[in-house]
Amino acid sequence: MFEAARWAPSAYNSQPWRFIYAKNGSENRPRFLDLLSEYNRSWAQSASALVILLSKKSFVPPGKSDPRPATTHAFDAGAAWASLALQATHLGWHAHAIGGYDKERARAALGVPEEYQLDAAIAVGRQADKSTLPEALRERETPNSRRPLAELVAEGRFAFAE
Numbered sequence: 001m002f003e004a005a006r007w008a009p010s011a012y013n014s015q016p017w018r019f020i021y022a023k024n025g026s027e028n029r030p031r032f033l034d035l036l037s038e039y040n041r042s043w044a045q046s047a048s049a050l051v052i053l054l055s056k057k058s059f060v061p062p063g064k065s066d067p068r069p070a071t072t073h074a075f076d077a078g079a080a081w082a083s084l085a086l087q088a089t090h091l092g093w094h095a096h097a098i099g100g101y102d103k104e105r106a107r108a109a110l111g112v113p114e115e116y117q118l119d120a121a122i123a124v125g126r127q128a129d130k131s132t133l134p135e136a137l138r139e140r141e142t143p144n145s146r147r148p149l150a151e152l153v154a155e156g157r158f159a160f161a162e
Contacts (some may be wrong), residue, residue, distance in 0.1 A: 001095070001124065004087035010076035014059040017080040017119075020110050021051040024125075031109050036121060037100035042134055044098065047123035052106055053081055054116040077119050084122070094127040 002019060010016060022028035024047065032050040033041055044050065055077035058067040070076075081097060088095040098121040106118055130141040154160060 001084045001087045001091070001093070005080040005084040008076070008079040008083040010079065011070065011072045012059065012061055014056075014070060014073075014076070015080075016056040016059060016070050016073040017077040018054040018056070018116065019051050019084075020054070020112075021049050023049050032121075035101045035106045035109065036098065037102075040098050040100045040121075040123075043137055044096075044123040046128065046132070047096075047125035048093075049124045051122040051124060052101075052110060052112075053077055053119045053122060054112060055119050056116050058115060074117060074119055081120065081122070088124060092126075093124060096123045097121070098123060 005017065005019065006015070008017070022032040029050070032052070033045055035052075036044055036050075055070075055073040057070055057073055059070045059073075060067050085095040085097070101121040103118040106112065106121075112118065130138050133141065151160065
């Protein structure tokens with residue numbers, strides 16, 4: 001999965017993404033679980049791995065020696081996340097991005113330098129039967145809907161009602 005993420009496209013091939021992970025049962029696992037909101041911890045505690053996705057906010061362009069802002073670092077990290085998620089599905093696993101975690105505590109607990117943005121937490125594992133979830137979460141285990149394309153795509157200019 002990380003190999004698939006490694007091959008994602010990025011501006012200037014800068015590859016600004018970084019992944020920090022803890023496998024289930026490892027000595028690092030409790031620290032990662034503790035970063036999640038209580039809600040997310042309730043279902044993610046059984047995941048095979050917890051991952052934090054970071055992106056570096058600057059880069060050195062080819063042929064230059066001084067760093068400059070990487071204005072697409074989060075976009076590029078998103079491409080890496082999508083590649084990881086697609087590869088997980090291809091292999092019969094499930095990857096779920098998590099926004100509900102304490103980013104500042106994660107920065108301190110994982111030793112993340114300020115030049116990196118914390119983009120997402122990710123739970124990776126085999127999807128279990130929904131009966132293993134707390135009751136409040138079971139009812140959410142239905143396919144979600146998507147907005148129609150007409151609300152997402154416009155030709156020529158911004159034409160979206162909010």
